Amino acid sequence: MPRDSQDYKKSSRLPLIPLLFWEPHIETAFYSRQWVKEEIQDLQPLAGCFDPHRVSPAYNFTHTRNQQQVHAGLPLRLGMDCYNFAGTIKPVYDYPTSHVPADQRTQYHSYWRDDLASFSERQEWMLKSFFATQNVHTSRLILWSNGDLSGNEVIQRWLRRYPDAFTTKTVDYELLARGTVLSGSELLRIKDKKAWVDGDLVRLLVLWAYGGVWVDMDSLMTRDLAPLLDQEFVTQWDCYDKLYVPFNGALMHFHRHSPYLCEAFHIMSTSPPPRPGTTDWGALLYLKLWRRLVASSLPPFSILPWCFTDGRSCRLDNRLPDPFVADPPSGQWTLGWGREEGGGLDRVLGKVFSVHLHNQWHKPYPNGGWVERLLLKRYDERLRRRT
Template sequence: MSLNQYTTRVRRKPQVILFSILKWALFIIVPTAITFFIVCRVDTHMRIYFRQWLSPPAPAVIEPLIHDGTCFKHLSSDYQQGQGLHHYNFIPGHRLQDDTCFGFASTVRPSPQIPSHDTIFHTRFDKNHFGPTELATVKSFLATQNSTTTRLVVWADSTQESLLASPYWQHIESNPRIAVQVVATAKEKQQQQQQLELMPLLALAQYGGVWFEPSAFFVRELTPLLELDWIAQGDCFSSVEGNPFSQTGMLHFRQDSPYLCEMLAEAKALQKDQKKVELPMLYYRIYQRVLRNGFKPWAIVPWCYTAPSQCKHSNSLQSPFARGEEVNRRWLDSVFAYYWRDPAPDEPSGDIYEYLEAKYDL
């Protein structure tokens, strides 16, 4: 045997050993991984950050209240540092990222000893379409909210005439608790767009009450939530970080709310400078500003009260239009409303929808 042949065999031996190790590793790892994913469900909500030495946190900026704090200078007698007096406690003292959110929500119930106040609910249907899903939304309001103290105002502009001509609208147009408010939109397209951007704030500044996005079903009476000004949390993950008002589906403010005053003043200042107003960012900015200037900010309604599907799969409800999973009716009956984000079908159906349909005759 030559020296070259011996050297080649010696070199090949480590390669053979390495190949055997990799082969057996694959035989072990692949079946183990397959078994793991068959047996277990993984919820991942990973975030990636730069190290602080690469991206140090910016110092907090204390913005002054707009117009030298005019909105907070003449508060009505039942406000204290901006926050209204109240009887109900619907905000827990810890973050709710598990099923305790539904448990706490179930304890918040109307009390016959506390009188209800007249409240106007507001919404605006974005399309020239009012079909069975939109009808179910309105009927869920009529079925669940106090019939003597609440009414609904549907905001529309001159381009939505076909909405009011819908045969589904005719089912409810004669109901005395429903009114249509036609918006006198500006002639210029830019000013018209600015009006529509601020529609929730403008409607609440004119009448006060609750603004809700039309992609929502009401599940039970909101009376215990109507003493304080609040914006509903968009999902459970913002309990830890991020903007809690991102993709919110519901907010409540009194007509004379100092927070509403501050937000509208800031929004109009942004529009004057030709800057786009993004309402979730505006809400969060004013919330921080109010807090850093020594006033109590408005309340944040926990995610499951109005958006019960926006958390981990293991501790949230499915889409109202989904089928196949067992509905946790105890959780569903504890929430106040169900705001969804997935597209609604033309003909609504699904386990949760049909449960609510049977319960409230939607």
């Protein structure tokens, strides 16, 4: 065989070498745009079969309407489907008639690594969003840290204002891990420079020890979470159906000593240690847990659709506008979002439960932008009315 033919044979195998190490995911399909427009995008009104006067007496209408569905069973990528689905979850109006002690309230948790950055006014917006949207008579926010935050001036203001609804605690890994397979483990000492690995660990430990809701500090809450809390859940990462990274823990809810968390700790203790700066103890862990549960014919935890917390993570035509980019001039095309008060964006923010900002602490909110107008100013207005 001529030498040049041998060289060609060797070179033809070279492009295949990466496939030994990487698994490509590629899917291509073609649909008629006319068909998509007529059969998918065109939403016609309902016929009225759910009107109470038309529902048959044989159908238990009251029981069915009172069931809150938090997981649609679909990726909800089409148009405004995800936001509209969020709007089907109705508020819960169940206010206590007497004082609820702090330890009997719904516990909310968040975490701030004070050695990485000081807690300042930027972080305070998460606190304001909590007090402006959640029921301060039945809820308590616990702000966890690796140090004592109670002396911080920003935090002190809220400790004085909401002594029953807000407190700070220092993370004691050994204490929180009591009763788990991680008790005494060297895994409790793992940290990274981004606070991803230890932050994911703290999430699970505090929910195990206290139960309740975890909310990442880089979130702005927009609705009362009460109607979601009859289920244990994590959230969908985004609308793209990433095969190996489908889940997010920026907002999650588990009961104290939940068997789900017990199983998660088992996975952590028997798997390779997490890689620094990864979501090995976050998204990957939740996926491992979910698959093991269904393989054992056990009902898994619920999964909130992506837009409930991560409305920024989808296509250009239906993701929330960038919170850190100034609003375009009046009249300019804005991907279908009306940004005025009462407009399309405003209505959507009233349906979803939070806006997750993904650690972009170095970026300021533009003056007069939609975050300032439709969220931050309203937090301040609601809190002023409550004084």
